[in-house]
Amino acid sequence: MNAPAFDHNLYAGCAAQIISHTRELAAKGWTPATAGNFSIRMDAEHAAITISGKDKGRLTEADIMVVNMANDPVATHHRPSAEAALHTHLYRRFPDVGAVLHTHSPTQTIAGLLHADEGRVRLRGYELFKALRGHTTHEAELDLPVVPNSQDMDQLIASVDAVLTQPNTWGYLIAGHGLYAWGRDINEARRHLDAFEFLLGCELEMRRLRGAGA
Numbered sequence: 263m264n265a266p267a268f269d270h271n272l273y274a275g276c277a278a279q280i281i282s283h284t285r286e287l288a289a290k291g292w293t294p295a296t297a298g299n300f301s302i303r304m305d306a307e308h309a310a311i312t313i314s315g316k317d318k319g320r321l322t323e324a325d326i327m328v329v330n331m332a333n334d335p336v337a338t339h340h341r342p343s344a345e346a347a348l349h350t351h352l353y354r355r356f357p358d359v360g361a362v363l364h365t366h367s368p369t370q371t372i373a374g375l376l377h378a379d380e381g382r383v384r385l386r387g388y389e390l391f392k393a394l395r396g397h398t399t400h401e402a403e404l405d406l407p408v409v410p411n412s413q414d415m416d417q418l419i420a421s422v423d424a425v426l427t428q429p430n431t432w433g434y435l436i437a438g439h440g441l442y443a444w445g446r447d448i449n450e451a452r453r454h455l456d457a458f459e460f461l462l463g464c465e466l467e468m469r470r471l472r473g474a475g476a
């Protein structure tokens with residue numbers, strides 16, 4: 263008998279973690295209309311990732327599949343997330359990335375559009391920087407990169423690859439689309455995702471207040 267393509271217990275553990283986080287993220291309204299995709303690196307060759315087109319608030323283990331680092335489905339005929347290549351790009355580029363989370367909250371979507379021309383959201387002076395691995399003080403300037411959206415995955419990956427130049431970068435926005443955030447494991451990726459959502463929310467609120475003459 264052939265050896266299994268991957269460790270099923272490992273896969274089941276990753277699927278359970280993805281399901282638990284995606285239910286919470288969907289309840290926040292960050293995965294509207296099946297948007298969002300989520301993955302965990304299982305080993306050097308494999309990642310567990312959401313199947314394309316599923317309602318991310320109602321995932322079961324059957325909605326999580328395995329791909330290799332070239333995005334090929336492993337031991338399944340299911341179709342991985344349309345954006346699986348953005349996940350494996352991060353796994354290939356950064357060996358310490360263990361999980362990638364992608365959401366479409368209104369805040370993320372709007373912030374990306376507002377800052378598309380600048381190519382970044384420049385954040386200054388937030389205590390919450392310390393929620394991001396490697397950041398130890400509010401006395402800093404931190405750029406969250408913004409890339410143009412594209413339906414051409416190779417083009418999108420090239421844009422992303424070009425802007426990931428700073429150490430301890432844990433996310434990027436795609437203009438009009440949403441946020442990718444990652445970490446060494448899914449809990450760290452989630453902390454980074456929540457931190458970016460909060461920081462972007464503050465930036466949008468400050469814009470509103472300034473617009474109102476404050």
Ligand SMILES: CSC[C@@H](O)[C@@H](O)C(=O)COP(=O)(O)O
Pocket residue numbers: 295296297298299312313314315316342343344345364
């Ligand atoms: C439902 S529109 C959003 C999609 O185009 C895409 O951006 C997305 O995040 C979800 O795609 P999926 O293929 O389910 O991973």
Ligand SMILES: [Zn+2]
Pocket residue numbers: 297298299345364366439440
């Ligand atoms: Zn998306």
